[in-house]
Amino acid sequence: AQSVTQLGSHVSVSEGALVLLRCNYSSSVPPYLFWYVQYPNQGLQLLLKYTTGATLVKGINGFEAEFKKSETSFHLTKPSAHMSDAAEYFCAVSDGNFGNEKLTFGTGTRLTIIP
Amino acid sequence: EAGVAQSPRYKIIEKRQSVAFWCNPISGHATLYWYQQILGQGPKLLIQFQNNGVVDDSQLPKDRFSAERLKGVDSTLKIQPAKLEDSAVYLCASSPTRGIGYTFGSGTRLTVV
8 A cells, every 4th residue: 555644734934945845655666756736726736746767856836856765755845935836735656557547645735935 | 738627616515415526537538536635635536437437436435425437538426415524625637548647627625514
């Protein structure tokens, strides 16, 4: 069974500061890993994904994440926070079976940006 | 490309009533998913369709929830009768048969009072 742990249900950073959202996973097979963002009253939007290959993945809006197998982590970072980054962020894992990508989500981290 | 369409956006019902949600996936996407997102939690898969066949419904409370995907396109999720704990956002998503990455709809927010 797969699982995802997101450390910190709420994270606050100042505008212009580094954003770091933590995600650890558990998977019995090589995982596919995802970060999604959810703005109020909207669906989930894919930020970035790791499948195979390069372990540092770049996504939209200046976000990136690094897959570290030895630490079973996939932390999300952004060098400089912007007010528009305020949202809820979800880390998710799948078993990578093409056409059957059941996602297991973490409980989410709400990011607040302080002006 | 048009996104995943869901309706209604909001629904308020009394407990023991029935409700139905509709989803139209992205054209050509064979796989369709329904997720339930309770406030403060991550989405949880309820059911997955491949074309019009069910792939996984292990987390669907079958005594009250049902879903169908006629002709392998649109899908309907029904709750009958609703309970207070069914209050949540119901998200529909679709993906290509051989591809990675979902596209989610905006969801239907259900409040059971």
